[in-house]
Amino acid sequence: MSTERLIYLPLGGAGEIGMNCYVYGYGPKDKERLILVDLGVTFPDMDTSPGVDLIFPDLTWLTDRKDQLEAIFITHAHEDHVGAVGHFFGQLGVPVYARAFTANIARRKLSEHGFGDETVTTVSAYPERVETGPFKVSFVPVSHSIPESSSLLIETAGGRVFHTGDFKIDHDPIVGEAFDEALWQDIAKDGIKALVCDSTNVFSKSAGRSESELGGNLEALIKGAERMVVATTFASNVARVKTLAEAGERAGRSICLMGRAMRRMVEASIETGVLGSFPPVVSIDDARDVPRENLMLLVTGSQGERRAASAQLARGKFNGIEMKEGDMFLFSSKTIPGNERGVISIMNQFSEMGVDVVDDNDGLYHVSGHANRPDIAKAHELMDPQMVIPMHGEHRHLREHAKLAEEAGRASAVAVNGMMVELSGNKPKVVEYIETGRRYLDGSTQIGALDGIVRDRIRMALNGHVIVTVILDEDGEPLGEPWCELMGLPETGRSKAPLVEVLEEDLGQFLGRAKEATLKDDGKIEQELRKIARRTTLDEIGKKAEVSVIISRLA
């Protein structure tokens, strides 16, 4: 019996949508050789991570074992798959493999961190394979919503794993390769041990729709518009950008791309030749001279991002162009849960300008990039694996996906971030729980999600902040009264007297009566003053403020 084992360990993306980061290992227990599949980010929100710029998986487990790590494979160029590669390449220091378009984007990210183009190796599609340690890895083209998306076929002596990456079943995806059932069946012929499979749309009951269904609807919509048309979608959804641009062209409009990400993505698509044809575009300078009824802008900001083109247009001008009454703004996109407020706010700002906002209520102007439930079931059938491991989903998605597999008689398991699963047997077996979590990029520094910094910010935001200053003289006696400063708190409360004065009075009384032993002990003074300040704010304004106490002792 072999002592080698084949393992799967998600560090991100399992138990959440976004921040994809999956480890595979093969070899003797605890000495496995490892590869990393995807290294993505997720995005902060005000509720849980105010002030944070980006969220990364915690790679401590992996960096502790970096001598076991062979390589990093990136399935496609979405931020939640490639976004962290620049931030962690320095710590991991192994080759990065990707197909041309993804490699182009990855190199741009690495160069921002000072790494050269040679750090990323461009790989052709299956049947080409990368041999590294005990792994043979090939990129199997699959339809999604960004060019050159790939599933990975990971072959080891312990069995073959098929990692779908993000995918949908689209036989006419406009940009990139169509879903190729024959290819899947061909790969499946030699037996698949584990299908590690996208779960995003497992709750969507009807079969997914093709990108090619949108062109006609969009053309009709744009033809019916009387003045300027502006459309937004994910910049990385190059197929949609093309669908929109072509529909606009057929409707007799000049196309202009606005927003950095939009221009960069189209640029990368042209550089790597994945785009095929694309309508001629006019520069922003030239766009200003095009009659509004002949102009269509394609802009960033489909999720309501404050700094993107759509939000700027909603607030006023962007690049010298302004929305006006009778213009149309189209969201050719779905709002990701959590982004509703930002998107709705933009819709209302446009409404105030008299702009007609069109969204995807009816499914006419957007299709998803992920496999729906029947498509997931079809993927299971095509690949006919020994076991199905659901990935890329919140817990509820993974659980539903595992049920779907099990109902069809396949072994499955719900494995969230940090659960190491052994794939060697006939069914998945959780063999270890790894400590994982999230790291925050905060300005230019990385902080831990649980180290208290963000918790303190949330507390200040909820409760306001009282700063108490006390000066003690050379003899340890209070010099004057304590001072208070407020931030984020009302000036007066119940007693109608200024809150600062009520606080200073209460704190001063305590200090005036404090025993010598107390006054010698900074920790004790701080603790008592905090307690009093919290009680006073509760009395006065009905909430316990956060309190910082600063004690200065004159030497």
Place this chain on the structure above:
Amino acid sequence: MSTERLIYLPLGGAGEIGMNCYVYGYGPKDKERLILVDLGVTFPDMDTSPGVDLIFPDLTWLTDRKDQLEAIFITHAHEDHVGAVGHFFGQLGVPVYARAFTANIARRKLSEHGFGDETVTTVSAYPERVETGPFKVSFVPVSHSIPESSSLLIETAGGRVFHTGDFKIDHDPIVGEAFDEALWQDIAKDGIKALVCDSTNVFSKSAGRSESELGGNLEALIKGAERMVVATTFASNVARVKTLAEAGERAGRSICLMGRAMRRMVEASIETGVLGSFPPVVSIDDARDVPRENLMLLVTGSQGERRAASAQLARGKFNGIEMKEGDMFLFSSKTIPGNERGVISIMNQFSEMGVDVVDDNDGLYHVSGHANRPDIAKAHELMDPQMVIPMHGEHRHLREHAKLAEEAGRASAVAVNGMMVELSGNKPKVVEYIETGRRYLDGSTQIGALDGIVRDRIRMALNGHVIVTVILDEDGEPLGEPWCELMGLPETGRSKAPLVEVLEEDLGQFLGRAKEATLKDDGKIEQELRKIARRTTLDEIGKKAEVSVIISRLA
């Protein structure tokens, strides 16, 4: 020609969904007698109002004219229509009129602020009318999602206004009066000047569905459940609570109500007799002894509220009851935009417990309480008014609703909070812009939305807080170095030295070199120290922190 005018002035609810508050006036310009229709609240969120407990309309315009105010009329007992009545009754001091169920809820709210039951007058339905000043107001029963919802017929010498309140067209609403087309037509016979009409669902294209469609679906769902069933909906949706309870009873389950709001609403419904029959309920104590497969809980928290029953069950026990593998949790509700994160988080917590979560993806287990687009059009037809004023909607809803009216040849206008509209002519005319806004209930105090308190909280949450303390001696010379304290900021940055030390070094250098004139000027010191601290944090950690400077001068 008459010099009297009929005016409409929304102070809340127009340009937003929630916080309903509408003024009507009749009389000579600027001397109109006034009535207030609804006095509701809206709810805070972390993005825009962290730490805030409730949001009220700013009633300054009205309190400045309270000698012109005749009365307050409450259309129904939803929080966004009645929630602020207790908070403002003291300032307005005029009679409150409502139908029995609404009056019951309003009295509970007023009593929390120390006002007696006599403050609210119970009114019977149309044709009874309240005569107050130049107004004759009657409560016209209408179907919605809470008992005794009413439209208001407001009759003046300047014309009759029909204010729909929240409504839907439901001919079998389970609880409360069915929508009565004949009654609407009868009222319309004498001519309606203005229909002021609910806009919430103007983007929902198909006709609304009846509450009575749900019972069968729910019964089948509950019968198929193998272990405990827990269902949540808005507590105030008494019809749904009844539909759920009856479906549970038919499926052979004992019903238990959990959560304060749920029990209070059913209590008020029983006290006022609006409920008709209701299945027998078991107490929470008894529920613990009922076999799980025979038990159904109806709980609060359909919007993911952290303190409600559903969130507590998701985190662990509530009232000694715990969810277990194989139980079912049903959201018989729609998630209000902005609440997605909280709801999804609960769904995933249940998923981790092995609980099957059912939501309303398919419309099987929930119907809306508002009129959809075809129902709104039907309301226009039935009432056949001279003009339509859309209310209760964000700007985009109001605009769409006005278009709908205009397409059918009716005069209309988009009027948001603060826009005073004269209804006296043949079409609506905006005659004045009133300064309005929001007030926040923050703990026990009211603060203004724009007075900077919440802005400071958001800044601390985004940027962290640096507190700088400087002591100056009797001669105005710095006594030692400045001190820094951090809250919500990383301990180290770019230079790897403690951020506090880098700050103290930079600030100390400035103080050491500062001229005497600067040191005499607290404002100047503060300004310079803040500038330096912000620059240093930007250098070190890539973000400009919020800075408070505390200067202590020894006398």
